[in-house]
Amino acid sequence: MEKLLANIRACRICEGLPLGPRPLVQASASARILIAGQAPGRLAHAKGIPFDDASGNRLRDWLGLDRAQFYCAQKVAIAPMGFCFPGAGKSGDLPPRAECAPQWRAQLLAAMPALELVLIIGRYAVAWHLPQMKGLPLAELVRDKVAPHAQVLPHPSPRNNRWLKQNPWFEARILPQLRSRIAEVMA
16 A cells, blocks of 8 residues: 555656646555545645645534544545646636546555445546446435445535535435444444
């Protein structure tokens, strides 16, 4: 695992990105939870810490984890579909770079045999982890348990406040179940 992580962190296949490559990944062979997101944001890129922003604060709250638990690689892996900040677009960050997941994802997942729960955030992560469901609406994927050891989540970005207001069942029903499952897995 250490050699694989060193290789990922040294990767330069997306050398042409606006802020340059800075692969962000947190993983361990003993990790029990995988957070499979899109790609690091601008702040995470600058700090070198995944989800160290408003989205991360909301995600930690959703999961019922404090910073120490969330950033404990021995229990929680954070492996986005693209390890580098892809740049900004007109309505948010650009999609993760297409070459990253095929290069690294299968190797990384194979190196984490203890995973019990995958938290899937965003359509690119859905397409990889649940390819048979990639065209379904987000609300349906989040509401209906689509895989026994996975939970699809809306992106925790403040840009998603509208979706959260339109789907109050998420905070009322899904989050308490998710927090309970996470506490089980982390114990």
